[in-house]
Amino acid sequence: MLLRQLHQEIAGILKDAGIGEPRREAALLLAHFLDLPLAALYARPEQPVDSEVVRCVSLAAARRADHVPMAYILGETGFAGLTFAVGPGVLVPRPDSEILVETAFQIAASIRRTGCADAERPAAAPLMILDACAGTGCVGISLAVRLRQAGYPVSLWLTDIDPQAAAYARRNLVRHGLNAAATLEIADLWPQDRRLGWDLVVANPPYIRQSLIPELMPEVSRYEPPAALDGGPDGLDVLRRLTHEAADRLNPGGCLLLEHGYDQAKSVAALILAAGRYDLIPAVRDYGGRPRVSGGWRK
The missing domain is CATH 1.10.8 (Helicase, Ruva Protein; domain 3)
Incomplete structure (x- = not known):
C-alpha cells in the first residue's frame, strides 16, 4: 500500500x-x-x-x-514548547494551561528581581516552587526549564495524590534533565515536610463540576482519570483547599497561582479574598480570551 x-x-x-x-x-x-x-x-x-x-x-x-485520546496513543504530547510523556491514568496537558506557566514565569522572575519572598534567605537562594496536583508535571517542569534558561536557580517540588500520575511526572523530570534538581512526592497537595516555605505555588487542580463530567467530550469523560477532573458539586472543592491551606505554607510575599474554569474567576477571587491573607492578582485570560488563571500575593 x-x-x-x-x-x-x-x-x-x-x-x-x-x-x-x-x-x-x-x-x-x-x-x-x-x-x-x-x-x-x-x-x-x-x-x-x-x-x-x-x-x-x-x-x-x-x-x-x-475516542481514545491521541496523546495516549502516541504516548506523548507537546506543551509549552516541550514534549511530555503521557498515557492512561494521567490528565492530558491542555494548551490553556500554558497560560499558567507564562504567568508563573513572570511572577517568579519578579520575585527573583526583587529578592526571594523570604527576606531571611540569601538573595541567590533558589526559588522555592511547588507544583501541586502536578499530573504529568508539565506545568512545574515547563516553568523550571524556562527559569533555568533565564539564569534563575530553582528548587522544584511536585506533588500528586495518584501514584500513576506521579510515575509520568518522574519520567518527564528525567526527560527534561530535572530529576536530580526536583523532588516528587505522592501526596495530597502538600509535601510532608511542613517546615518548607514556598515562594510560588502553582496548581492546575480538578475544577470541573461533578455533574458536568458525563457531558464532556468522550476523550475526556471516558478515558481521562475522574480524580483529575472532579472538583466536587461546585467545582471548587480543591480550589477552596488550596486558597485556604497555601496561606500557611507560602513565604510572606510569595504567590499562589491557580488555573480554573472560564466561569469560575469570580468564585476563585472570592475564595482568595475570603482567606484574608492575600493581595488579589486579577484573572489572566487564556488563548480564547476567557479568564483562566487567578492568584494572590501572600501578605
Missing part, C-alpha cells in the same frame, strides 16, 4: 467516527509509526508502506475512532 492510500483510508475511518480534523489526525498517526516529521510525510505520497506499519497504524486508528 502506498502512503497516500493509507493516509486516505485512515482519514476515512476517523471521519466516519466523528473525529475532528481526520486528515490531520491520520497524518499524526502515520508520522508516529513511520518515525517521520509531518513535512516529510506529505513529501512522500508514493512511498510504499511496510505491512507491519499498516497493521500498527490500523490498530491505532481503531483506538482513535473509539
